[in-house]
Amino acid sequence: MLQINELSYTFGVGKSIFEKISLDVKTGEFVSIIGSSGSGKSTLFKLVTGLLEPDQGEILINGGKVTGKRLGSVGYMPQKDLLLPWRTVLDNVLLPIEVSKENKKAKLSEVREWLDRFGLAAYEHSFPNELSGGMRQRVAFLRTLMTGKDLLLLDEPFGALDSMTKRNMHSWLLGLWGELQKTVLFITHDLEEAILLSDRIYVLKADGIKEWKVNLPRPRSSELIYQEDFIRMRKELEWLIQHENN
Structure with missing residues (x-):
């Protein structure tokens, strides 16, 4: 559904946001992008939609390169x-x-x-x-x-909600996910949210990007966050972000 190959983008004079990153999102997947502030998550979305153009690399949607603005090829929710x-x-x-x-x-x-x-x-x-x-x-x-659109870009859609409302939104979205039949690329700062909702997670780091697979079967319940395996996965993901330069 979405393929990004060797993408580089520099903001202003000499400030590299990321260099030669690659990722893919398969049809029907829910894929999250996480990373520390300033790692380039929202910039990546702007590149995918065509609001910005990369210095090098290519962005393919549905297997084809879209020239000009790609916003008409995706659904975008800020x-x-x-x-x-x-x-x-x-x-x-x-x-x-x-x-x-x-x-x-x-x-x-x-x-x-x-x-x-x-x-x-x-x-x-x-x-x-x-x-x-x-x-x-x-x-x-x-x-x-x-x-x-079959590909939806969701940029921290639950970020402004209080914790209880956000938890309710997670339960609601998990209950609906099977019906939607969409592909989602999702930005979040919330590690629990990323693990609970996603099939795979990409961690944007200072030295590139790392893929992290979520080994949890679907359908899922928001009660998963209390389970031992979930807590272990969250700790692992947190360590990966905190040691981003290693």
């Missing part, structure tokens, strides 16, 4: 929900369909089905300021899904 305050939940979710000039009426029943699956059916006529933080993120995620 940390802030960016819901339009003057539009209802339903109208916010319909926005990508309007932009693509699809027949909105023809898609309305499908959108309402997804609102029901997302636990938002009772709120379709509500405005964003009437929703909790977790519900706003559900709306934003559904709007990203409605782009119709």
Whole structure:
């Protein structure tokens, strides 16, 4: 679904963000990117979407090189929900369909089905300021899904939520994951979140990038975080980040 080969990017004069990094995301996978602040996680997303262009290397989506802006080839969800305050939940979710000039009426029943699956059916006529933080993120995620893109880039979508709301969002997403049939590249600072949600994790380090496989079967429950194997994996991942120059 996504292949990055020997990618290098320098910001300004001589400040190398990363050099010759490679990674891949297979169809149907949930892959997380973690790393210390300033390691280049958000820059990598900007390169994938085409908002920035690399100094060298290539980015392939669905096996092909996309020239120019790649944002139209992926669904992108930033940390802030960016819901339009003057539009209802339903109208916010319909926005990508309007932009693509699809027949909105023809898609309305499908959108309402997804609102029901997302636990938002009772709120379709509500405005964003009437929703909790977790519900706003559900709306934003559904709007990203409605782009119709198979590859979704999620940039710390739960980062601004309190710990209990974030935990609820994890349970909600784990319960939905089998139905979504999407491929996700996910940025997070939260190690538990990365392990719980992901099939594989890439750690961005000062000297490159390292792949780390999550050996946990699906379906998963958020209760996994209390298990001994999960705690061991978290310690291992934390050590890997803290010793990033080794």
